[in-house]
Amino acid sequence: MQVPLLDMKAPYEELKDELDAAYARFMTSGWYVLGTQTQAFEEAYAGYCQVEHCVGVSSGLDALHLALRACDVGPGDEVLVPSNTYIATWLAVTYAGATVVPVEPDPRTYNLDPARIESAITPRTKAIMAVHLYGLPADMDPIMEAAQRHGLVVIEDNAQAQGARYKGRRTGSLGHLAAHSFYPAKNLGAYGEAGAVTTNNAAWAEKVRVLRNYGSQRKYYNEHKGFNARLDELQAAFLRVKLGCLDAWNDRRRQRAEQYMEGLADCPEITLPCVPSWAQPVWHQFVIRHPARDALQQRLTEQGIGTLIHYPIPPHRSEAYSEMGCGPGSFPIAEALAATVLSLPMGPHLTADQAAFVVERIRA
Ligand SMILES: *Cc1c(COP(=O)(O)O)cnc(C)c1O
Numbered sequence: 001m002q003v004p005l006l007d008m009k010a011p012y013e014e015l016k017d018e019l020d021a022a023y024a025r026f027m028t029s030g031w032y033v034l035g036t037q038t039q040a041f042e043e044a045y046a047g048y049c050q051v052e053h054c055v056g057v058s059s060g061l062d063a064l065h066l067a068l069r070a071c072d073v074g075p076g077d078e079v080l081v082p083s084n085t086y087i088a089t090w091l092a093v094t095y096a097g098a099t100v101v102p103v104e105p106d107p108r109t110y111n112l113d114p115a116r117i118e119s120a121i122t123p124r125t126k127a128i129m130a131v132h133l134y135g136l137p138a139d140m141d142p143i144m145e146a147a148q149r150h151g152l153v154v155i156e157d158n159a160q161a162q163g164a165r166y167k168g169r170r171t172g173s174l175g176h177l178a179a180h181s182f183y184p185a186k187n188l189g190a191y192g193e194a195g196a197v198t199t200n201n202a203a204w205a206e207k208v209r210v211l212r213n214y215g216s217q218r219k220y221y222n223e224h225k226g227f228n229a230r231l232d233e234l235q236a237a238f239l240r241v242k243l244g245c246l247d248a249w250n251d252r253r254r255q256r257a258e259q260y261m262e263g264l265a266d267c268p269e270i271t272l273p274c275v276p277s278w279a280q281p282v283w284h285q286f287v288i289r290h291p292a293r294d295a296l297q298q299r300l301t302e303q304g305i306g307t308l309i310h311y312p313i314p315p316h317r318s319e320a321y322s323e324m325g326c327g328p329g330s331f332p333i334a335e336a337l338a339a340t341v342l343s344l345p346m347g348p349h350l351t352a353d354q355a356a357f358v359v360e361r362i363r364a
Contacts, residue, residue: 003345003354005306006185010349015241019191022237029233034213037236042196044243045180048163049172051198053205056231057212060159060181063195064092066229067177068127070197070207071153073098077126082112083314083334085131089157090315092179098126100324102316104333108274110134110287110341114142121146127153132161132171134310134343135187135253135284136275140166140174147176155179158198160284162188163250167278172198182239187253187282188246194235249348253283256346256355260286263359270362271340285310289340296362297342303361308343 012019026037038056046054057063073079075097081089083102093100103120106113110133117128128147130138138156147154154174159181161171172178182194197208207224210217215226257273264270271289275281287310290296297307314334316326328335345358 001354001357002304003306003350003358005308005343005345006347007349008184010347011189011242014349015245018241019238022241023234026234026237032233034230035233037233037240038231041231041236041240041243044240045196046198048170048243048246049178049198050170051173051178052200053198053202055197055205055208055212056236057195057197057208058229058231059193060157060179060183060186060195061088061092061095062212062227062229063179063181063197064088064129064155064157065095066208066211066227067155067179067197067199067204068092068096068098069211070199070204071127071155071177073126073153076124078122078124079126080112080117080120080128081315082129082131082133083316083331084110084337085129085133085157085315086159086311087315087318087320088159088181089129089131090321093129099124100315100321101125102331102334104331105133105337106139107333107336109136109139109276110337111136111138112143114139114146117143117146121150121152125150125152127155129155129157130175131157131159132164134273134287135161135164135282136273137161137164137166137171137174137279137281139276139278144175153177159183159186159195161282162186163246164282165280173200176201177204182235187250187284188239188242190235190242191238192232192235194231194239196231250282252348252350253346256350256352257281257283257286259352259355260344260359263356264288264362267363283346285343286346287341287343289337290342291340293340293342300358300361305358305361306345309338309341310343312338314338
């Protein structure tokens, strides 16, 4: 049996008729960037996230970057970022000209540790990036309380958690702004590049709207030095179709996650994901930890089971951020995670039989 980490073709097979019809409508529409499909998707996704505004953009990284620009984060400002995240979270801060200040995660949830935020705040701190890593919401209430005490803006990086809930509320509605990625492998994936910013702040939504389109509201009148970060009509049309099954597909991920949790519960060497009582995760990745991770990964590969490491090198240890001078041990929790995490096959089209096979092979 072959079990891919994520089956990228099955979604099309399931939704072929609707996606083909969306494509045909798009091809004959005569309008290809920022039009009725984008507007309809923005309205639908704002409703889904329980927020007032959604602005479609060209990627998750652009969404993070424009969200920072919208609330005036720039040179001289410090932004708290998780030490344990995909590097895009950091790059967006760098794009905005601000300085990243890494904060270690809670070693149980792998998400930003609210208890460590206070000591990282300085008079220059302007914002906090809260990442819902692997589809598990960060503990937002204490993060928002700390932000309130210090007058900071909180931006959620919701690239991995479309549809997740924190104390019953959707991620993407919990911070002051949220950035979403619709990269094909995300829970809500397009067929190319796409992203969005959500917020309840009308002025910030408008600023993102202007910045994504060359800083201009009225054609050829440029109020800001903007960017080309527009959403394609074709991707918006595909996303409208796929948004319709996001909840059902997240439920299927939950069933497979339960299977893994039960099947691997008594394996002494394996650390399973921790799900706090207030979290309803969407299992973008199902991540275990194992002290002999590399050997385990190799054995699974040999048996046709696809796995991946999210992520092998924390941003502070990457060459890209070598100027920070963070040697080994500077952020030990992030480094320990990078050395031991392993993502198992997961997705809405992973079958019960496949998950059972993965469990059986790991136990063996
Ligand atoms: C995927 C991802 C991004 C970036 O999204 P793109 O659409 O690839 O630009 C940002 N943050 C996190 C946590 C991600 O997983």
